[in-house]
Amino acid sequence: xxVHQILSGKVIDTIWxxxxxxxxxxxxxxxxIKNIGAVLVMEDGEMVxxxxxxxxxRKGILRGRASKDTLIREVMTxxxxxxxxEQALQECMEIMSExxxxxxxxxxxxxxxxxxxxxxxxxxxxxxxxxxxxxxxxYISGSPYQE
Numbered sequence: 470x471x472v473h474q475i476l477s478g479k480v481i482d483t484i485w486x487x488x489x490x491x492x493x494x495x496x497x498x499x500x501x502i503k504n505i506g507a508v509l510v511m512e513d514g515e516m517v518x519x520x521x522x523x524x525x526x527r528k529g530i531l532r533g534r535a536s537k538d539t540l541i542r543e544v545m546t547x548x549x550x551x552x553x554x555e556q557a558l559q560e561c562m563e564i565m566s567e568x569x570x571x572x573x574x575x576x577x578x579x580x581x582x583x584x585x586x587x588x589x590x591x592x593x594x595x596x597x598x599x600x601x602x603x604x605x606x607x608y609i610s611g612s613p614y615q616e
Contacts, residue, residue: 486508497525554575572586
């Protein structure tokens with residue numbers, strides 16, 4: 470399974486983001502309203518970072534920073550790891566595990582097209598395994614495959 474298959478199954482009308490001069494509080498509001506764990510940080514239409522719940526906990530709360538007074542630029546992760554739409558989910562899981570991250574922005578031909586989370590990957594794999602199991606069960610019982 471490839472990254473583009475996950476993106477095609479997601480309802481993506483907006484890639485949620487904030488600017489460099491947004492406050493942590495503003496980012497957290499978006500994350501709460503949209504029920505997401507990270508937002509991209511954009512400047513002049515280009516991705517310059519990512520801000521996640523982990524960034525907030527480690528670089529904000531633990532350092533005594535107030536979310537309404539702290540700018541995203543102070544706590545974001547600026548070295549963003551991205552994946553391409555044609556990458557295999559196995560590669561994405563390895564990257565996430567090795568780098569201890571939960572979100573991967575996705576690019577196609579150098580252009581940002583979405584973001585996937587570890588939850589997206591796990592859900593896709595579970596669906597794929599369930600379909601495979603149903604197919605095997607139907608094959609064994611002699612029934613035509615039904616999804």
